Amino acid sequence: MFPMDQRRKRHVVVLGAGFGGLAFCQQFRHPNARLTLVDRTNHHLFQPLLYQVAACGLSAPDIAQPIRGILSKRRDITVQFNHAVDFNLAKKRVRLEKGALDYDFLVLAMGGQTSYFGHPEWEQFAPGLKTLGDALHIRSQILLAFEQAENEADPAERDRLLTIVVVGGGPTGVELAGAFAELARTVLNRDFRRIDPTKARIILIEGSPMVLSHLPPDLSASAQRQLQALGVRIRNKLHVRDIRAGEVELANGEIIRAGNILWAAGVAAAPLTKKLAVELDKAGRVKVNPDLSLPDHPEVFAIGDLALALDATGRPIPGVSPAAMQMGRHVAKIIAGEIVAGTKPAARPGFKYWDKGTMATIGRSAAVAWVGRFKFTGWFAWLAWLSIHLIFLIGFRNRLAVLFQWTYSYFTYKRSARIITYPPSR
């Protein structure tokens, strides 16, 4: 390959190696194009299982794959461990923390982050769950609270340490609450001498009348019952007024003292969307054209959690991994087609989201699933959840390792990753 040749190639820059960015890279391939993929971590994260790392069920490498490893055979792709800090859309240039990139096409796929609805000061008291670092931090903090409770003479303080509050009854909040209830009741229950881990209180706070309010009411109700059967106390129709060190104040004035407070109530687009100077919704998402390009910038696309795309009925497409992957493939086809044609067609195809169904897991043999006209709850939904997640885990080794861990945990009621790797505040 000669430099001359290289210069004629179209340069496609992809920001973010999540589900959307990676699906784009895997779909897109063109002899007259070269690709640069930029990510601020060195791994692709299988985010749907992140809560299992927090809840001691899986280890970090089980759900993370090195990006370079996934793409090592793609000589047309350059991976950069770096991140964007600003854009010059007029000059088709992205400024990175280190250096800059000129592009012919730009794909924005940086995903989302935890949002505290205008209360960033709550983050220090109530961590969210978005990165591997978050998950390992939460895991250590929760295990540490049980250890501190075991050493604590004051009963009130012991009760506080054994209280976990999860704010937000969406899929992440439900998974976290269920997983911690199980951890306390079936894993830690035999291991302490002074405290009784089965007395730990797991409290889930949800503003709407039912958890998983995006699901049909009968499935929400089933999820709520399955959670309660695991021992989770659900506080519906309550909002959080304030979060301080070790306590949550509810809108009704009630104060819950807790050793651990986890935030699963909101996500927003990566804040970098603000630098694009285009219209955003209140979660910071880019309002894209039907083809997922930016208004006035047909060469720039936004996909996944940072895009606000509407379906045929005008409703927003949900921020879930299948949607992000479908968006990535859609944009890959558009760009490849235009490189072949050498020009932009009069009209591009609009993105159509194929909803394969929704599921949420609650615990061992407990889940809800909604696929087309079919609804499942309990053991069968849980098995479906398990299979789907194994199939979509990227990487043969991870799939086998996770299957192995799950089988082991299922039969032994043990969790292997009960390791405090770094005492957080010492």
Next chain:
Amino acid sequence: MFPMDQRRKRHVVVLGAGFGGLAFCQQFRHPNARLTLVDRTNHHLFQPLLYQVAACGLSAPDIAQPIRGILSKRRDITVQFNHAVDFNLAKKRVRLEKGALDYDFLVLAMGGQTSYFGHPEWEQFAPGLKTLGDALHIRSQILLAFEQAENEADPAERDRLLTIVVVGGGPTGVELAGAFAELARTVLNRDFRRIDPTKARIILIEGSPMVLSHLPPDLSASAQRQLQALGVRIRNKLHVRDIRAGEVELANGEIIRAGNILWAAGVAAAPLTKKLAVELDKAGRVKVNPDLSLPDHPEVFAIGDLALALDATGRPIPGVSPAAMQMGRHVAKIIAGEIVAGTKPAARPGFKYWDKGTMATIGRSAAVAWVGRFKFTGWFAWLAWLSIHLIFLIGFRNRLAVLFQWTYSYFTYKRSARIITYPPSR
């Protein structure tokens, strides 16, 4: 069990859940005794495989088991997540960070830590490898250096980032140097576009004329050759004069600039031994009686890396895990016997170390082993090393998980734990 009953029981306090402390707990069992095991972490660490966590071969939970889980069936043992801060041997009391414990028998098994030979300021530039936190930190730093090199335009700085210096040619230094040489040459080699990871320099600095100087000269020489075959540059008969940010100065004035400097040159006993007011050697180890008790304190024992015990020929017993485990069992038998008898015998049996052999691994199919009159090198020694380490890994799950990882890595030349979990300095 009534409180009255409880009060008559003899209280045995064990500090440290490493190989020595845990072997003691597993051996010791007596109806008239209760046991308190204190550790500053929540896990027992299989330290011989710690370098594999640093070198991306294994994940942290693979080599760590929750202490409470290992001992959950032993109702006579209380585990405390805590650590000792001072002793009152006259009053038979240990002061802990939180609270205090009165004992009838005390077993000191806190192990060792990295020693910088009077240069504690080197630690920040050249981390040692003693805890899971150390291993995860080293892993992230080394992967980060390769990523930074890929983004670096200046060739001199790129070379520096691709240089790893390991100080100390004992077993840990040899394992680290070999593992990183393999990582660069067989795992990362396909994954970068600008840098060539096979050009990474792995430099091992050793004061004596040969690595592994505790082994017979022919085995040392073989280890040295096997390391060089992997591409490690060994600098023998050289000492380190100074370590600064990103560079090592040797005794001959030579300066080596390196992106990563790892310290594997010295261990010392846990510093708490200084509070015992007994005679210590210069590494801080307690000079114990032949039965492993402290001079003038027959009820206090020191075992493992913090004890200086001599064999029949007057040579110190090496600080290796089999020795620590044998010491733990020896002390368990003494204490159990005296609780039965109700008194200390005129003479206690002395500890006899049974040397089962020594081995060190260098890389894939590369190792040296010395068992009795037999010496092995290369593939056969490596297989022996593998089997022994699998057998002694505590926990069925870990054993299977590690076997699985090793088999996978062996056949695919991939390492699963290539994950930067927390960018160290951002």
